[in-house]
Amino acid sequence: MAKAEITGPIEGEVQVVAFKLRDEEYGFDILNVKEIKGLTDITRVPFASDFIKGVINLRGSVLPVIDLKRRLGLLDTPYTSDTRIVIVKSEDIEVGMIVDAVTEVITLDTEHIEATKTVSAGERSQFIRGIGKMDDRLIIMLNLDEIVGVSDEIK
Amino acid sequence: MDTNQYMEMFLEESREHLDSLDDGLMTLEKDPEELSILNDIFRNAHTLKGMSATMGYTKIAELTHDMENILDLLRHEKMAVTEDIIDTLLKCGDSLRQMVESIGEGGPEDVVDISEVAAKLSALVNSGGQASAAPAAAPAPAAPAAAPAAPAAAAPAAPKSNALEYSDTDRGVINQALDSGMRAYHIKVTLAEGCILKSARSYMVMNTLDQMGEVVKSVPPTEDLEQEKFDQSFDVVVVTDSEPKAVEDAILAISEVDSAEVMDVAEELKAEEAPAAAASEAAPAASPAPTAAPPVPVTHTAPAKADDKKAMAAAAKANEKKLKSGQSVRVDIEKLDTLLNLVGELVINKVRLEQIGITHRLTELTETLEQMDRVTTDLQTVVMKVRMVPVGQVFNRFPRMVRDLAKELNKEINLRIEGEETELDRTVIDEIGDPLMHLLRNSLDHGVEHPDDREAKGKPRAGDVGLIARHEGNNVVIMVTDDGKGIDADVIRRKAIEKGMITQDEADNINDADAVRLIFLPGFSTAEKITDVSGRGVGMDVVRSKIETLGGHVDVETKIDEGSVFKIKLPLTLAIIQALMVKVAEEMYAIPLGSIDSTINITQEDIKTVKNKEVIVLRGQIIPIIRLGDILSVPRENGEENDDIFVVVVHIGERKAGIVVDNLIGQQEIVIKTLGKLLAGLKVISGATVLGDGRVALILDVSALM
Numbered sequence: 001m002a003k004a005e006i007t008g009p010i011e012g013e014v015q016v017v018a019f020k021l022r023d024e025e026y027g028f029d030i031l032n033v034k035e036i037k038g039l040t041d042i043t044r045v046p047f048a049s050d051f052i053k054g055v056i057n058l059r060g061s062v063l064p065v066i067d068l069k070r071r072l073g074l075l076d077t078p079y080t081s082d083t084r085i086v087i088v089k090s091e092d093i094e095v096g097m098i099v100d101a102v103t104e105v106i107t108l109d110t111e112h113i114e115a116t117k118t119v120s121a122g123e124r125s126q127f128i129r130g131i132g133k134m135d136d137r138l139i140i141m142l143n144l145d146e147i148v149g150v151s152d153e154i155k
Numbered sequence: 156m157d158t159n160q161y162m163e164m165f166l167e168e169s170r171e172h173l174d175s176l177d178d179g180l181m182t183l184e185k186d187p188e189e190l191s192i193l194n195d196i197f198r199n200a201h202t203l204k205g206m207s208a209t210m211g212y213t214k215i216a217e218l219t220h221d222m223e224n225i226l227d228l229l230r231h232e233k234m235a236v237t238e239d240i241i242d243t244l245l246k247c248g249d250s251l252r253q254m255v256e257s258i259g260e261g262g263p264e265d266v267v268d269i270s271e272v273a274a275k276l277s278a279l280v281n282s283g284g285q286a287s288a289a290p291a292a293a294p295a296p297a298a299p300a301a302a303p304a305a306p307a308a309a310a311p312a313a314p315k316s317n318a319l320e321y322s323d324t325d326r327g328v329i330n331q332a333l334d335s336g337m338r339a340y341h342i343k344v345t346l347a348e349g350c351i352l353k354s355a356r357s358y359m360v361m362n363t364l365d366q367m368g369e370v371v372k373s374v375p376p377t378e379d380l381e382q383e384k385f386d387q388s389f390d391v392v393v394v395t396d397s398e399p400k401a402v403e404d405a406i407l408a409i410s411e412v413d414s415a416e417v418m419d420v421a422e423e424l425k426a427e428e429a430p431a432a433a434a435s436e437a438a439p440a441a442s443p444a445p446t447a448a449p450p451v452p453v454t455h456t457a458p459a460k461a462d463d464k465k466a467m468a469a470a471a472k473a474n475e476k477k478l479k480s481g482q483s484v485r486v487d488i489e490k491l492d493t494l495l496n497l498v499g500e501l502v503i504n505k506v507r508l509e510q511i512g513i514t515h516r517l518t519e520l521t522e523t524l525e526q527m528d529r530v531t532t533d534l535q536t537v538v539m540k541v542r543m544v545p546v547g548q549v550f551n552r553f554p555r556m557v558r559d560l561a562k563e564l565n566k567e568i569n570l571r572i573e574g575e576e577t578e579l580d581r582t583v584i585d586e587i588g589d590p591l592m593h594l595l596r597n598s599l600d601h602g603v604e605h606p607d608d609r610e611a612k613g614k615p616r617a618g619d620v621g622l623i624a625r626h627e628g629n630n631v632v633i634m635v636t637d638d639g640k641g642i643d644a645d646v647i648r649r650k651a652i653e654k655g656m657i658t659q660d661e662a663d664n665i666n667d668a669d670a671v672r673l674i675f676l677p678g679f680s681t682a683e684k685i686t687d688v689s690g691r692g693v694g695m696d697v698v699r700s701k702i703e704t705l706g707g708h709v710d711v712e713t714k715i716d717e718g719s720v721f722k723i724k725l726p727l728t729l730a731i732i733q734a735l736m737v738k739v740a741e742e743m744y745a746i747p748l749g750s751i752d753s754t755i756n757i758t759q760e761d762i763k764t765v766k767n768k769e770v771i772v773l774r775g776q777i778i779p780i781i782r783l784g785d786i787l788s789v790p791r792e793n794g795e796e797n798d799d800i801f802v803v804v805v806h807i808g809e810r811k812a813g814i815v816v817d818n819l820i821g822q823q824e825i826v827i828k829t830l831g832k833l834l835a836g837l838k839v840i841s842g843a844t845v846l847g848d849g850r851v852a853l854i855l856d857v858s859a860l861m
């Protein structure tokens with residue numbers, strides 16, 4: 001289910017929640033996005049990985065929040081009124097992602113998404129699933145499983 | 156068939172059946188004459204067989220089938236219940252349980268070698284066949300009679316043994332049919348051995364017969380057929396125009412049907428009406444006493460079948476009873492957690508509404524909210540109650556363990572279980588089993604004396620071991636008692652000195668009660684010899700730490716030659732605890748009240764340094780202090796530290812420590828939430844809770860701090 005990131009409800013199309021980190025535009029498959037929330041009180045969690053900003057209360061359950069910029073190795077910017085927490089679900093892990101602003105939900109042609117291999121692979125390439133093109137915009141599709149990656153980062 | 160979706164159900168139900176199998180066998184051991192228990196046991200084994208075969212677990216099906224064989228002999232009194240048989244059957248149950256658990260863990264079913272128990276079973280079956288002479292001869296000749304190869308030839312002889320009871324209505328229908336030139340047949344359908352979908356097959360048979368004519372009745376009735384409440388064969392009475400041969404062929408065309416014996420009802424009725432003594436005796440087949448068994452072995456099938464029917468009737472009745480008494484739903488605990496979360500959120504939102512009402516002076520709103528307050532409080536209690544499970548769920552497994560252990564130790568034990576209906580939170584129930592098991596083992600091994608020694612002391616030969624649960628205020632108390640030899644405080648003192656756990660001085664200064672409590676220290680074991688049962692020195696301290704992690708407390712009271720009482724005090728629930736809220740800079744933390752000794756207010760000068768570590772002296776005791784802000788690297792505005800210092804003195808077991816915080820907020824009931832997978836295994840933080848204002852506060856794991 002969660003693997004179905006490239007296939008959308010319509011064959012050949014994928015709906016993407018697009019959002020901004022600094023000046024770049026990124027996207028999560030809409031199927032992974034549960035809701036978008038304004039910034040709320042975040043409780044710092046000692047001993048957690050540095051990219052984990054803390055935990056929030058989402059309707060009574062406690063949810064970890066990842067600072068996506070820090071996770072992707074981007075420079076910090078202060079929070080603004082546009083800052084949002086995107087609640088996503090990968091496998092059975094639910095987590096919030098702090099983004100600078102949510103722009104819109106767009107429909108991308110799967111043909112217009114280039115796999116990362118052809119794109120120059122940088123340090124954070126494991127987090128990137130592909131790059132989608134729409135008109136003159138570039139949307140970096142993120143690999144949620146890797147970003148949440150319970151594997152080695154935690155502990 | 157995709158069996159995965161049924162897996163959960165299969166596992167749950169298998170466990171249940173194995174539990175009642177165990178229970179049944181043990182009741183039977185106490186009361187070997189009680190044949191109704193045998194029927195229950197048989198049904199358990201039978202259901203297990205059916206389920207496992209459907210799921211494709213042939214080993215389980217095989218073993219249960221072998222068990223059925225012997226159980227069948229037992230319930231038909233062809234064999235007497237012996238201890239050996241019970242032992243073997245219990246062992247079978249154990250093997251089955253291991254197989255089921257292995258399947259549950261995604262492993263193969265054949266984790267245990269069942270050949271030994273299977274061989275033992277068949278040996279018992281064979282010996283049973285030889286031992287009891289007259290009735291035992293019956294099963295062999297009876298078998299061919301039940302499934303005759305040539306029904307035509309068997310037909311004239313059959314009515315005697317196979318005759319059904321016909322009610323007046325049945326007779327009416329049959330006679331009417333006969334008058335109108337139709338024929339009535341009594342058909343005995345036997346399904347193939349190992350047939351899995353018995354209900355489906357029986358349905359197909361009934362359907363076929365329905366198409367050929369009219370089904371007058373079936374034994375057992377159709378509902379029972381649908382629920383597979385029959386053994387290998389069933390009887391149908393049908394009126395039709397077809398020839399007997401045609402009926403037989405039609406039924407035999409259905410797969411997994413072993414034989415179809417077609418008999419003429421007209422002849423049966425005639426035979427019944429005839430004054431012949433033999434016929435009238437065999438006809439009311441439902442009630443003959445086993446002792447009145449006909450002299451000829453072959454006709455033994457009749458009473459046997461009657462027993463069968465009785466068994467099935469009893470089974471059906473028992474089933475009905477179960478359905479009525481157990482009107483419950485299985486719910487995933489996660490769903491309940493979600494429900495609890497939502498209720499919590501509701502409460503928080505209610506608080507916000509109250510705030511609005513107050514700031515804007517909306518009296519109507521505040522009044523309505525007062526109503527709502529009552530509802531939400533009730534809702535919260537109900538949700539908490541839903542998570543509660545009777546301790547009986549854990550207690551149930553102990554009679555078996557105690558029985559086995561008593562045998563192994565050559566002791567006589569009466570296990571007394573009380574208060575099994577006392578309810579505890581599901582999470583506690585899951586964890587409490589092991590500590591209880593250990594305490595029971597301990598009582599049996601170290602507490603209760605050998606029967607001869609007990610007699611010498613003027614006690615009854617059988618030791619009394621109690622497992623008692625009851626409410627005590629906001630706690631549940633579980634006690635493990637025995638009337639054994641008690642714990643000798645002096646022996647404990649000596650051992651503790653030997654092991655270097657205390658000095659002679661200390662030993663002289665502690666009272667007996669405290670001396671006995673030394674058994675809870677790590678590395679203490681008083682067993683003269685190391686047994687399989689207990690005495691590896693890892694016992695009591697493990698029990699104690701387990702119970703303390705559950706937020707509970709364990710203590711012991713003992714009197715020489717009168718016995719010991721181990722008392723476990725547990726909170727009603729783990730989901731809600733009392734905690735002290737503390738503040739470090741701007742961060743709020745919760746410290747579980749269970750591990751807090753006291754709170755004190757000191758100044759910077761009270762802190763001394765010993766071996767480079769900060770300590771305070773509290774009532775003559777040196778206590779290391781932990782600066783929470785430093786440990787958790789809490790971000791601080793500089794120069795914020797003031798001279799007044801709050802210290803929360805906590806303890807884990809015997810160790811104490813003082814936690815330095817900036818401020819004490821107060822005591823509060825908090826609902827514990829997990830931090831989720833992503834943050835699992837975090838040290839020092841054991842969970843989180845949502846505060847009244849909607850913010851999240853973390854709960855400290857005191858033992859990890861020390």
